[in-house]
Structures are given as structure tokens and as C-alpha cells.
Amino acid sequence: MPKPIARTPRRSNSAVHAYPDLKLLDRFADEQVIRRVLPNGLTLLIKPDSRAPIASVQVWVKTGSIHESTDLGAGLSHYLEHMLFKGTRAPRPRSARQISEQVQTHGGTINAYTTFDRTVYYIDLPGEHAPLALDILSGMVLRPSLDKTEAEKERDVILREIAMGEDDPDQRLAQALFSTAFRQHPYAHPIIGHRELFAAVTHERLLHYYRTRYVPANMVVIVAGDVVPGEIESLVAQHFGTAAPQPLAPVYVPAEPPQLAPRHWEEYADVELTRAGIAWAIPGLAHADTPALNLLALLLGGGDSSILWQSIREKKGLVHSIDTTSWNPGSNGLFYIAYTCDAAKREPAIAAILAELERVKRKPPSPAQLRKAIRQLVVGEINTRKTVSGQASRLGAAEVVVGDLAFSQSYFARLAALRPADIQQAAARYLVAQSSSTVSLNPKSARADEASAGLAAAPKRAQKSRAKSAVANAAPQPFQSLTLSNGARLLLRPDHSLPNVHLRLCGLGGGLYEPADRRGATSLLATLLTKDTQRNTAAQVAQRIEEVGGSFYPMSGNNAFGLALEVLPGDLPLAHQLLADAILRPAFLQSTLKQERAAQIAALQDDNDNPVSFGLRQLRRHFFGAHPLAIGPNGEEHALARITTHDLAELHARLTSPANLVFVATGDFEPRAMEKAARKLLGQIPDGSTAPAAPPFTGPSKAAAFKETQPQAQAVVFEAYPAPSIREDAFFVSEVMDELFSGMSSRLFERVREKLALAYYVRSSRVIGTDASMFYFYAGTEPGKEAAVLREIQAEIARVARGAVTSAELARCKTRLKAGHRMGLQTNSQRALQAALNTLYDRPADDTEDYAQRIDSVTRAELSAFAKKYLRPTQRLQLTLSP
Template identity: 40%
Template sequence: MTGQAPRVALICAIAFSIVNLKAADRPQSKPTPSAAAKNREQSNWLTFPPSSAKKFVLPDGLTIIVQEDRSAPVASVQAWCATGSIVEDEKLGAGLSHILEHMLFKGTKTQKANDIAQKVQDVGGYINAYTSFDRTVFWIDVPKDGVESALAVLSDAMMNSTLPPEEYNKEQEVIRREFAMNVDDPDRMLSLLLFATAYQKHPYRLPVIGEMEIYNQLTQEQVMQYYKTRYVPNNLTFIVVGDVDAEKIHQQLADYFKNYPGKALKPVFVPNEPPQLGRREVHNEFATELSRLSIAWHIPEITHPDVPALDLLAGILGDGRSSRLYRRVREQTGLAYGVSAFSYTPGDPGLFGVDATVDPKKRDEAQKLILQMIDEIKQAGVTADELVKAQKMSLAHHFDALTTMRGQASDIGSNWLLTRNLDFSRHYLIAVQKVTLADIRRVAAKYLVDQNLTVASLNPKGSVGPKQEASKPPAAAEIQNFELSNGLRLLVREDARLPLVSITAVFRSGLLAETSETKSKRSAVRFPAKPGTTA
């Protein structure tokens, strides 16, 4: 779950079959005093019925999930492909998933881009898509009479897109403009800097859109190969929520996909991020008048039992004007123009962090105060009122997200993609209500530690450079680590005591990498020494 600022208004009456709030029944046996207090607390918890969504799996592996909701004569039709930027394998960092998001509605074997757009418009629909680290999602919101057409459009795009070269060239320029917009956006650039610093091995270190240098090397043929490899029935999930008949949806998709067999999916190795063993800090310059500061710690993935407490801690720290950070860092001390906290927990371990916009001269002081406030929570915890408020706001945020068909479909899709459990949101919201004051203090002490800390900032031109230039050169014992754009890692230690340079190249190889064919060749692979050197 993410700790973005949820809306304050609690949606008290949700007319969805997915959410049915009721008070938990009290036990019949006579409780002890302590048990009575616990039971009174639990009686105020909201409980949720199991998901009523219907799931079908076709012989080719295509998954279909339908939630019938007749509260309005509309529906959201979504196609989820379990592919995103972290599974681009040998083209990691190229943005293959993102460019396919742009291209799949640009023409199929039987329809041109204009034909697709016209079909959606004719039934009063709205079409869009997005790409993330682990998914690419295409969706059409339509009146209920347009569901059949929406399913046909999405099915055709998933299986029969041709990625027309002329359209590909146009979209390449569109995406290059996206790159340019990102480069001009200090908030976006700070986010990229934070992830590139916090993650050293995991592909979360790379932007979803890709890196321009690698993206520019892509060809239409390479993108088509990726499409044929990843867009197969057994890697797709269709989700439909709204005023629909689940059996009719099932039958229509079964009829369409009967000619498309499932295919073997090549396993993609996604490296785990190793534990961080020391603070990482980077302060760069940017064309901005104010400094942007991000402070973050590694935390577990979404299914970990500590996540509800971490999400609530983010709300207590930085959600709204009554939050701790806002009142103290902005209002009382005036050290920041804006400050917030987040808990980002995707399918793999995520980040807990604090963002602040500050005067460059006050950045260090603001950072010091934020870390001091984190330490205060680790030592003294939070108040009961703060916890209750955060719990209510978390529930409100999730209920608010379910007030549209698209919101319900997104919730179902995330549940299934990340956990293969349609009731995950239900279990999560119950867990949120069970979080205690001790849990908040425990997770703060466990994860928000200095060795797990990453600090990144973007600052006005000239506010960082002079300080760096005046600093002393690295001592002989200090090693500088550089990673070039082609992936080559360079370790440099400056030592001016002698006019000599020593260079060593190390390759991942050796006995463990040998095969029966290459074993006999090992001794022959030697570089001859030249005069004045050693081999």
C-alpha cells in the first residue's frame, strides 16, 4: 500500500457489494476485565465480507475476474499484463513495457488506430493505459451497453497489435518529449535520484520509462519480439467491474481466445536488493529556486505483516496539516514550505520516506529536525489519538477508492497481481485496525535506522558545487565508486604519494562458471605481460 495523502472525508455508506460494514459480535462468555476492554475495542472494528468477484481461468491460462455491481449502468473493462519495467531482461532500462503501452492501440491486423478510437467513442467509452514496475494496464470505461465492444477492442490489442512502423516512429518522439518533461521536473528528478541511490541491484533503481541512452537503441523489431513474448494469454488477466453478467463476459472472452494457445514464459531473474549497510547521501544541483529533500529507508514488500503499521506511521508523520511533520517542521519552525511522508510497498521491498521542499540554506537544519522527530517516535512512540486518526484516514482512503467501477477494478487487479488473493484488501483493512501503539514504535525502531537510510536532494545551482570544490580530495584509504551508462563499474582510489598508476580489470568468471567445453581453455586465456608490467 502507499502512504500518499488520503482524502479526509470518510465514505460512510458504500453502495457496493464488495464492502459491507458491520460491528463485530461480542463474545457470549463473561470476559475478564482486560479481555472486556479488548472486546470493547474489537466491537468497534469494521468487518468486511469475502470478495464476491467471480474468477475464471481458460484452458490457455487467461484469467478473467468479474465483479457484478448494478449500482450504476456503467462498467470498467481492464486488461492487465503481468509485465513491467523490472522484467525487461536483457533490455533492462530500455522502457520496452512503456513503449508498448503507447503502441497497442495504434493498429492491429484488422483495425487501424482511428478505427479503434472510433469504436470506443461510438459506445461512449474512455480509453487509457499506464505502465509500472510490474504491470501494464489498459482500460476502457463505458456505459454497460458498450462492454462487448470494449472487450473486443482490448482482446484484439492484446493479441494482434502490429506496431506499425510509421506509428512507432511517431510514438518514439512522443516518448522523447516525456523524457524531456521529466528532466525539467524537479520533483520527478528527485524521485529518480532517490530510487537510483537507495537501490543498487534491484531494477527499481531504473525509471519505468527507461533511460534515454538505452531507449534510443531500441528498434521496432525488438519491441515486437518483446510483445510476442510477454503478451500471451497465460500472462494476461481481464477484469470487469460494473453492471454486467459474469457468465456472458466469460463466454465472450472464451470464444475470442480459443484460437490463442498459452505459451511458455521465459523466467526473468530479478535480483534482490541486498541489505543496506550504511547511510547513503547525495546532493545534486538543479535549475530550481528551492531545495527538494527526500529521506528514505528500505521496508518490506506489500504482503509483509509490518506494512499496515508502517502505512499508519506515514500517515501520523506526514498526512495533512495536523500531522506531526507539518505542524513542527512547517508551522512551528518554518523550516519547510511543504512536507509529507510516504510508505511505498510494491511487490518487492519498498521505501518509507519523507519529502520536503525547503529553502536551500535551511536544508540541513530541516533534515536534522526530521531525523530527530523519527528518533522521538522510536523512543516514546505516538499517542492513541494519532493512531485512531490515522486508522480512520486509511479506511477513508480505501473506501473512497472503491466509489468508482475503475477504482474497484484497480483494487481487484492489484490484489490478484501482487498476492493472488482477491480478499487481500479485506485482510489489509482488518490488519490496519489491529495495529497497536507498540506496533508503531516497534516498526519505527526496526526499519528507520541510520544504516538503512538514504538521503537525496536537488538544490539550486551554485548552492552545492562550491562546497564540494572546497572539500579535501579523497584520502588514500577512501574509494570512489562510479557506474558508467553501459553498466561498467569503476572503483578509483586517489593516492598522490607516488607518480604511479595501477589498473586491474576483474571479470565475473572462474571455476564456478566453467562448463565441460570451456574447462580446457581456461589456462590458455592469459594476457601476455609487456616490459615493465606483471601478468
Template identity: 30%
Template sequence: MELTRYELDNGMKVLLHRAAAAPVVACNVWVGVGSADEEPEEAGLAHVHEHMLFKGTDNRQVGELAREVEAAGGHINAFTSFDQTCYYVVMSSRYFETGLDILADAIQNSSFDADELERELEVIQEEIKRGKDNPSREASLKLFETAYAEHPYRLPVIGTSESVDSFGRDDVLDFFHKHYVPENMALVLVGDFEIDEAKDLVEKYFGGFENGGYTPRERAPEPKQTEFRGWAAGDDINQAHLRVGFHIPHATHDDIPALDLLGAILGYGDSSHLFQTIQREQQLVNSIYSGAYTPKDAGLFMVSAQYQLPEEGRSDTDVLGAIMKEVFRFRDVRPSLVDLERARTIIESQEIYGKQTVQGLAMKVGRYQMVTGDPQYEQVYYEALAQVTPEDIRRVAREYLTPDNCTVVLSHPEMHGEVTVDELEETTRKAREASESEHVKERVELDEEGFARVKLPGGPTLVIQEDHSVETFSARALCLGGLRYENVDNNGINSLLSELVDKGTLNWSAEEIAHRVESMAGSLKGLAGRNSFGLSMSGLSQFFERSFELFAGCLLESTIPDDEFEREKRLQLEYIRSRRDKLGAVNYEQFCAGFFAPHPYSMPSDGSEASIEALSADDVRAYYKSLINPQDMVLVVVGDIDSELVEQLAERYFSGHDTGESLAPEIPEPGELNKAQLVVSDLEKEQAHIICGFQTPSLDHDDKYPLEVLYAILSGQGGRLFYELRDKQSLAYSVGARMVFGLDTSAFVITIGTSPEKIEQAVEGIVREVRKLHDGTITEDEVARAKRYLAGSHDIGLQKNSARSLSVGLDELYGLGYKRSLDYGERIEAIEVADVERVVDAYLDPERMLVSIVKPEACEVPDDLLTRVLEE
């Protein structure tokens, strides 16, 4: 990578990389302060600044920063980690200077208004509550809290409810003046710009930033762990969450490349050892992963797993013992060269995939700068990665994967009974002993955009786009199907089939398929949507022919083996049960049931326990046979490929199949909303979740575009809902609108997660904002900003081959024309205020909406809530 590196006179580091493949620029400001740099009384202040820096400056009012970026079609956001805070803008290169201006203003001139701070602290409290509702996140936080005894990595980045509640404006300002100085910052710019012009703009906006000098806080070193640590507790959850950690060195240590490879071999992907042994063969877990977490200071080698115990015959310690035995096995055996090359390919491929977007490149450069001090450290890392041998991997396993360096955290359903730390330790040590004693060896015309469309004889419609900017490809095969083709008896069959279609063919077993895919650093996955079914494959273009053979075989010759069916059926049932832990998912399911009935959209996409339990392997095979008809399919291949080769392969594999009649089920008409309706249920969570939905036409209707402009007016950090309901009233951490598109009907929905006591206020606020839309309050500026945001987001979203292939394929499948996405900007640009006002009047009637609420049982929602709200 050609990287221009220099320092401003004030000490700020500047890193510039020109990448002109797309007219997009990423502007990042990295600040060398994270939660690990906080004093005890400052816990969470770094994260508070992430929230506050975009909340107004001396030059811009609250909301103006986000509105300016979104008005230019860009994205603005920030994140906080243990080691740094990053503020970033991604936007069209034509608005490059606007992005720099906004970032510079936020970094240098934030006003930290006291009222805004008070409201934002409430929002952070909502964020903390939302985190506590996520059992997986809580388990991961507990791992760090338990594994680290002294180092500040043991504390949550976001702080605690108590610490956040203690902050005042002076605390924020003191922290800001202490850490937000040029010497402690790096500016990273990647995208379509000229270097000399960028240098001038950087000097213009950041050159006058005065440096006050910086002395980093000295972090408490973590003592060497010399004995097992553990934590276990039962909770009202449906799935157990297991986390295992081993202390490892910092990011630039010589052992990190070998530890990264060990993580990939052990637990990354479907051909990894933990997946094959623990998830596939022994069927002990629903998901499992391992990898090395390498921040600025000493990190952790982690293993994470989720599982549900059967009613009898297995315990939490059985699961832990099996996992730890497989982990410790690598202390005694060297991985095969096949394993090593697969892992090396997976890790090295991330460098290529990371180049697909400018924001990915900017994040990579910035992270390396802040963590290692060398923005091009990646090259050093990959050179070291190439030198790692199987013996190196065994060496680091023996060095770091020991019971005395091990921390185990287990959050499990209360019904499992008590699990003690002593039991966790005993199980871990026995697994080490067992592994030690039992270790085992082991030809087409392209148009000006690079597109071609071909109807293959006796086969699918083939759409190709050649794009040689990055050495990757994406293929999609799509047909009508999905939830829309289901009924009460087979609800969830498309979702189940999407997990089975690549689990065995006439030529390959599931294990062989997984190994082939991951050895080529690719991905292969079934697709089951609301209106379609299909298969996707992405990978490196050097393996395209081998990948395409596998792709076609899985789609057309899937055998759906009985054992794979039983395994995936069990997993889908467990996932259906685990949905009950997710507040938003529970409410969305409830909303759809009330809104779309009797249309199939009213059912959950993964089915119900009853419908999935009733399905047999023969049912799924019969459905698969009737659904997959190549002549009715759309096949899309996008990326660094040769179009003539694609056509030859597509015709070889997809043409000439003797298929029967296409599946064409009778689809009930969706119901009509003639009055306001309220649906309420209980779920014991910290927050309540609200969805307000309005009926809108199908996705092929011309009103799709003004409705999308309306969604953009309401959503985003500069949108009406965010400003009115979050910023002004502090009702929620997240609130927004979106479209739920379908081939037969669609919905315009507004969602908000809020505290239970604020339910009525939240519904009133939503109705008030909807009524404002009817009062002629929509402005030319709002519409213009929304149009620029949609067009810019659309352009940014289509950078990746996978996104383009899906968009092109679905548009062609639905009869909209495969190039519809290419003129999206023009269609959006044609929308005027009158068009938006018309769709508001036509569809957003509070007297004909459905309001779905999920809340804690102790919170009462009156039956006449909507009557009261609508009468005001």
C-alpha cells in the first residue's frame, strides 16, 4: 500500500492513501485514549465522548453535524475500545472537504452542552440496560472481568450505571482537555482524492489545532496468572454461554502469528477442529469459535460456545470437558500442513477482502497505527505469518494453553442446576490429563458497466458483471420461494433447507464441502428470504472454477442426508427457542403475526416449534425437488472473473436439466388494517420494545421511492425520530423507521426500545411525529438531505461484489430488471416534497396502524392506550 505519512507541526500524525476504485472517501480521527486509560472515577468517560463529540459544537447546533454528513449522502459514527476512540465519516468524494470540516469541528470545538450531556447520559444508561439484556455480551464481559486481576481490560468499555450516573460536565471537559490533544491523535484519510489537495485541506482544518502536550496514563500491568480462575451462574435464559480465556502477549509479540493460526485451525469455520468434533460429530453446541484477541497490551486466546442441554444425559461440565480436551490436544500434536495452509489462506484472505471498501482500509491503517505504532505493520505481520511452521503452533499451544493460565466463565439456564468454580477447574484439569494420554496424530458481450445478461438454453437467466478492481468474486443462484411460499404446516422449511443445501451432495459429504470451501478462503451459504430462496458463494478469483463446481453441485444435487437433517432440525429448534431471549425479535414476530395475517409474511421465517417438529427429511427433499428448477432461476456472478468462462461453466452445470412443473402455491391475500390495533405481550427484560406499522404497497410499486425518502427523513442521527425522541426526550438508545418490503404487500414501521415506564410517552411521540408529517412540515431541505443520504448510502453499499450480486439478482428475479439498482440515484433524485406528502397522506394514517408492544409483566399497558393517544 502506498501510504503518505507525516506529522503536522502540532504533533498530529497524518496518514493518506489514495484509492480511486470508487468515488468514496473515509475520514477517520483516532484518539489514543480508551477505557483502559481511565482513572477509576472516570470509568466510561472515553465512551461518553464518543456520544458527545457529534452533539454540537461552537459552530454547529445539536444534530447539525449528522445532518450535514447525511445530507451529503454519507455516514458518521464513532466507536470506543480499550485502547482508542475513533471518529469517522464515510462519504462521496465530491463532499470530501465537508467531511474533514465536520470532523475537525467536532474534535476541536465540541460544546459539551450540559443539557445535551444530561440527555445523552440517559441514553447511555439505556445502552447499558440493552447490554444487560444480551446474555452473550454479558458472558464475554464477565470473562475479561475474571481473567484480568489488575489491568484495566477487566472493566467494561461503556462503564457502569453508577459511574455514568456520577458524571458532570466538568468531568467530561477535564477528560477531553487531558486526552484530546494533537500529539495523541492520528488522522487517516483513504479514498478518491489527490494527495496534494488532501494535504492542503488537512493543514486548513487541523493545522491550527493547538497542542497542549500529552503524558499517557500508566496502566497497571497484569501479573502472570498462576492458577485457574472461573465464574459460573444460572440465569433466566434459554441457552448456555461458555467463554474460555488464556493470557497471551501483546499485538506485536513474535508469537502472535502462530497464535492466530492456532485459533483458525482450532475454531474458525466449518472445517475447524472444534466445529467438526464438538458441533458436528458430538453435537454438543450450537456454535463454537476460537481466536486470539490482541490489543495494545497483553490479550487473550479465547474459545466461545453456545449450547442447550438435552432434558437428560448431559451436563455443563460434559460440554466443557469435551471442548477443553480438544483445545489441549494441540499441546501434544502438530497440525497438518493442510490445516496450516487452510488457516493461513483464511487469515491472508482478510487482507484482500479488507481492500474492498475505503472504510475497511482506513480502519485497518488506523488500528495498526494506534496499536503497533506502524500503520504498515500488516506487511510485517504477513511476512511473519508465512514463516510459521506446524511446530511453532504446537510450541505456542504448549506455552499458553495451560490449566493454570486458564479462565472459564459459564452463564447457564437456571434449570441446569448449580455449577461451581471447583467443578469447572476439576473438569479443565481432567481434560488436560485426558488429552495428554490420548493424543492422536493427525463468450459474452459486456456493456459499458461491465454487465451482460444471457438466457441460457434450458437453464437460468445469467447475469454477469466483470469488475477486476479486487481479486474476489460473488455468485448467487436465486428462485422465487422463501417465507411467501410457506404455510402453517411447513413454516420454516425454507430456512431449514437453506442450512441443508450444502450439507451433502451426490459427490461430497458435508465435511468435504466445508473443507473445500474454507481451503479456498470462500464462503458458501443457503439463502432463505421473505420472497426468495437460493445459494450464495464468494471467494478469491484464483479459485473460481473449483468454487463454481462446488456451488453448482450443492444447489442442484443436494441429497439432504438424514443425519444432517436431524442435526440442523435440532439447531433450528434451539434457535427458535433462543429467540425468546431477544426483545426485538420477539416483538417483530408478534408484529408480523398481527399485521400480515393470513398472508405467509405473518409467520416467523424460521418457523414455529410445532411446524419444525412435524417436518421430516422426506418433506424437505420433496420441497427441494419441487422448488429448484434451473429454468426459473436467476444466476448472477460478479467480480474478478472472465465472462466467457462464467457462461461456459453456467451452461455446463445448469442447462439441460429435466425438471417438472415449477412450484406455485396459492398465496392468501394479506389482511387490511381498517382501524388502529394494539397487540401487547410480556417478556422479562430491562426494556420495552415498540413497533408501529402502516400498510404500504408491494416493492415493485412506484411509491417505493418516496417512501424510502420518508424513511430517510425520519431515521439516522440527523432524522426527526432520533432528534425528537432520543435527543430531546431521551426515550431510547435507538429509534428509527424502516421499510419491510414484500412482493404482495409491504410495511412502513417505526421501532423504539425504551424503558417500560416510558411506553405511553414513546407511542405518543411516534404518533405526534406522524401527524406532523401530515401538516405540511416536510421541507425541501429535508427531502434533499434524505435523497443525498439514500443515493450516497446506496453507492457505498454496492462496493462489495456480494452486495451487487444480491441486488442485481433479486431485481431480475422479481421482474424489475437487473439494472434497476444502477439507476437508483436517478429515481431517488426525481422525488419531490409533493411525492413524499402524497405517500404520507396515502399510507401513514395513525387511525389505521398496528402497534405491537413487548414489555415486562409488571408494566401495565392500558387497553385504551391507542384511543387516548389518538384523541390527544
């Protein structure tokens, strides 16, 4: 292990002077955290916080995939996480359904996750129901049923989860990185397990792992929020303290030997962009050099203003995105630079990255750069305390991962002691070729291009992993488009590269098709279509799709609604049946309506706590007036309260008219069989009329300014203008215009935030409709500075109207938009959604080339004309939301 370069942790007066943001953390130095160790070895942490009547109850089990010993790589920790939700034993037995129902009934949410070194179960709910959460979680971790039949069923679910995970290129690249960078350490193995090893796990081995690792001395119970500490201590003693103490056998975790030579991995697959990165071995979280490495990561790739983003992306245009991470949770870690780019730019990009690193090694960062990075870390530390869930998670990490609840204080003291030269030395010491691992996942077309250019072939390991059948290697075909005799449209795009199929049925919907006093009905309708049918209850529908590892969910927005299913190819009959039942035989039960309506109203109420969300709701009302876009897709509380099951049945009959529907299938399927199944479904849907009934919109009747108040610390300003609908050609100009005004590299942000310090955030956005749209700006500022921010927004609009947008600005906007569009079409679900919406909006289903051409055709003159036509003072509406 290299000797540390950081000095003795202390926060001197000079350090505070150099980094004044550190003083923001002083208020947390004496925060109350109660720590108790029960006689059986279990640790209890309590963090009272009465700012909101909410509590987070978490159980951290100090076992993860690196602790699986002789079963290393089998995914036992993740398997147990799934199984503990299947039910509990006496004295308080609960079924899986009872667990979820009781949590939901008491206004809570329950979930869990597994990492390399821990498994965490948590319930967030109103504080008065914390006793229930402790009761449920204690049963799950100390008295799980672990039924053999359920275990066999869950094995199939996880096997499907493993297979479906292969559909994510980022996940594939991440696993390649870990298996390349680590040869001895268990980090080399996926948390979920290798398919072959997991499939061989027996029920007896699962039970043995549970009995040896789920012992009280290996558990930490954390309760944060609006609770009474004494009551919590008593309840934890009652529910957890009665478990008998048990020995905890040590687990051998092999250390990773020093890396002596660079490593490389590359693969070619059915992807459209290259994903690549380079990583270096670094020490773990407790090492004295960690603060310097964390600061180095922020300086290099922590945001749009970072060194690599500005150099490699903005100036050289070699990547679409780039970021840096210093990942070091245990005894070993990785310093990782990740980027996406066009395949032909992969090698120039890595060369440019390495050149920038050499500059950092030769020249230390400036004090201003260090101050910025430390501020980012301070803000991140503050953000962990925003919610009780975040506070509980922070305590868990300190106790379980670091073993020191005061780690945060010592960590920031070490940060404050750093000099610019320390960052330079960290780069020189760790970012060296011999400890590097380079990985990339590239489009298949790039391999042919490299071969023709005489480049070296991919390593044998990568070639072996690409050995597939001719069918699997076949390039995805364009969408096959059919219009049935009843007007329904069918889009098919076979892609046999991965065992995954996505089905989506969409139609026009939203406010334009809802009664004026029933806004939000489309969202409720979409949700209820995934619930009860004449054949199955909502619980049965969920069980059937989840037991095969699939997903079934609704979608709704301003202009459209739909249903989506994702399964493995062998489960297509089930997917077709569930979709047919949802569309042809929905039940619309009053009990389900009541439950889902309450959830939709709760979401609206939650939005009201966010000043931007609240302000946008008010802005829409003022701007659109009687037009349906005045109300968001989730409607309004009073309108939702009126909606009946009869209303939903009537809306369903209108919106599911065949001529209004688009059926899309993407993934691994046989086209003729899919077409046959789709024709059967669409042919059974009764004909009807889906006509919008809404007044035309011509923009605000006059320029206006509104002021409202809300209990908050910041002020938020909005400025809105009419904009072209999604069906107009000028929509693509608005795409570029929105990009121009947004992001940390925009002129608006640079002046308002960086130069004048008038706002915390400032950007533009849109509310987009099929017949009308709104282009708006918003910014968060200090009370008293609202008018100054609005003047700067208007000045930026005037600059664009004068034609002062530079060629470089316009080129950057186009590059970002085109890359973002392409990156958004890499999975079957994304392709299906985009194709469906494009078809509904009378655009090409395959629109990648069309979109790129339309964006490329936008000129500076068109931006100027857009500003003069749409962003005029005579049709401007302002809203100021102040404390």
C-alpha cells in the first residue's frame, strides 16, 4: 500500500479562511446520534429529527457479495434479499402480501438493496408508525420463512433478471470493468451472481448462508426521523434484542495484488455509441490519500465546468459525455474516467484524456479550483441530511462501511488540510499506466472499420465472448409498419441480439380528450388498466408478471397514454394475454380507483412542496387559461375527487378506438408470430371516435405579471411565451433554442449564475402539446433579486433576436441534441416509446436520421426569427414566487 501523502487531519483557522464553505458543516458537529449495542451484539443508531412527521427505519446486515466465501460469485446475498420479502414465521407470521399491504396501508414504502459489502432493508413512513416498521423488519431479518418452494420460484425470477440485465450496455461495461481491474478480490464477481453458479445454488446452501451471516452481531438497526428515542430503544430491545447471540465466523476476503501492467478489454455489440473508460487501482476509503483522490475526481470530471468536460467535450468535441469517479468503499478502489463517443473517436478521446492527465501531473490545480471542488463536497454532505432516509443511510455507511460515526468530521478536516500540490502528487502517484484498466463497448460497425484501417484485432477474450449464432449477430432491422383495416397501426422491430422483448400500446390522450372537470383522468385510466381485469385481480396481475421477471406499467403525459410490458421471449404468450385483458376486459373496481386516486393526489401534494413544481403548476394555469394544458397530466385534486369508475370506462371506450392506437414490438421475436398476435388483439377492439374537444389556443391574451407567495427560503421566477406545437416544423428550432438557453455551458447560466451571482439555477424548458406549447424560463434566486434575473433573461432573448448567437454555440447545441437523441434510443423500451409517440405525432417511427437532419438544418437566422416571433414582450407572462 503506498504511503499517504495527506498530512495530519486538522482544520486550522487558515483552512477555514481558505475554504469558508466548511463552516457550513459546523452546525452538524454536535448533532444528536444515539448509539447502543444490545447484549446479543446488535447495534442500534437513533437520529431524532422532528422537521417532518416522517421516519426511516433501516436494517443494515453487514454481508454482501464479497462475503460469500466458498460460494463466491453465486449471488447468495442478493438471493436472500429477495427471499426475505416472501414472508415471516411465528410469533408474528406475515405473508409476502401482508408485508407490502401493511406498509402501504400505513402510508409507507418498503425496499431493499444489496451491494458488495452489505444488504439493506428499509421502510420509510409516517413517524407514528415506526413501531410497525420495526416489527416487520425484525420478522424479515430474524424470522424469515425461507420456504423451499418459494426459493425455487424466486430462483427463476433472478435467472430472468440476470438475462434481462444483459440488455443494459452500461451494466455490461461496468461488469467488464470490475472483472478486468480485479483478479483476486471478490469485486471481480457480479453482485447478482454468475448465471451458472447461481443456478446451482441449493436451498440448503441458501439456509446455511443465512444462518451464518444473519446473526445479531452482524446487524445494525437505524431509525431516523420524528421518533422518541426512549420508545425506539424499548421497541428494538423487544423485537431484535430477544434473538439469541450467535458466533460470527470470519470470512476471508482475498486482497488484490499490485497491478504490474496495463489491462485492456473491448467488445463489439449491437449498440449505436461507444461506451468506454479507463480506471486505475487506488486504496480504500479509510486511506489518508482518499480526500486528495476525491478532489482530483471532481476537478477532472465533476460537472460541465470540469477539466475533462471542457477540454475533451466542449473544445475538442471528441465525446458526448465524460465524468470521473473515485470509487473506494472498502480496502480497494478504482479511479474511473468514463465517456461515450462516436466509435471513430474512441482512440483520439483516450489519447486526449491521457494528455490532460499529464498536464495535471505537471501543474497543480489553482486555489479557486480547489475551493469549487470542496464546495461541491460540502453541498453533497449537506444534501445527505435533507431527508430522514438520507440521514439514516449516511449513518449506516459511517457505521458499517467506515466503522466511525465521526468519519465525516475527520474527512473534512483532512480535506481542509490539503494543498494544491497534494492533488498533483495524487495524480502522479496513482494515475500511472501500470495500474490502468481500459474497457470499451463499441458498435459492431466499428470493428469492420478498424479492420479495414489495419488496426489490431480485439483480444481473444473479447472475441470469445462475441461468439453467437448468425441470428443473434444480425443487425437490427428498421421498423416494419402496417396499418390494419380498422385504422390501428402496427410497428415491429426484431432485434435478436438479446433475449428481451418490449411491447407497447399507445394512443393520444390527456387533457385534450378529458372533460374539463375531470382533468387527470387519463393518468388514472392508464394506471387502472395495469390493475384489475375480469380475469385477474390487481395482485394476481402483479404476481404473474413479476414471477417471470417481467414488468408491466402505465405511461401518461400531456398528449398520450399507454401500456408497456417487458419480458423474455419465452414469456410472450403471458405478455399478450395480460395486454389483451387490460385493453379488452378491464374491471375498474371502486376500491382500486380510490387507492390509486389517493396516490395521484399525494403526488400532486408532494409537488407543492417543491417551489419549482409548484410554480410551474401556477404558471400553466395563468398562461393557458381555459386550454387543457393549463393542467398537468396528473390533474388537480378537486377534479380527481370527482372521477368515477363510470368516467374511466367511458374514457377508455373513446381512447382505445383502433384508429387512435399504435402497437409497437421491439426485441427478440419472430415477426410473423408477433403480427398475428397483434392483429388478433387489435381486431377485437370496438370501433369508436377519438376526437379532441378543446378550445383553440393563441397565447396569453396580453402581457401580464403575477406574484405569489409560498413558505420557502428562495424566490423562483418564471417567464413564459407561446411556442410551436410538436407537429410544427418550427418545433425543431425550439429544440435548439431550449438547448441554447440551458445547461452550465450556456451564456445565460454563465452570466446570471457565474458572473453576476444572481441565481442558484437558471434555464429554459417547455410544456409541449400537439396543438399548443409554452416556452418558459425559470430561475431560483434570493428575495429582492427577482427583477434583476428577469432583466438578464430578457437581455439574452434580445441577443438571440439580434442574431448574435455564435457558430460555436450553435454547433455545441446541435451536437448535444443529436447525441442525446441517439443515446435515448439504445434499449428496446426507449425505441418502442419513441416510435409510438412519433407515429401518433405524424412523424417517422425511425426518426434518428430525420431528427439529426432537422436539427442540423437550423440556422442562426432561424433562431433570430424564432425569438422575434415567439419570444416577444407583447406575449410575455411572468410569475414571481417569493417567500
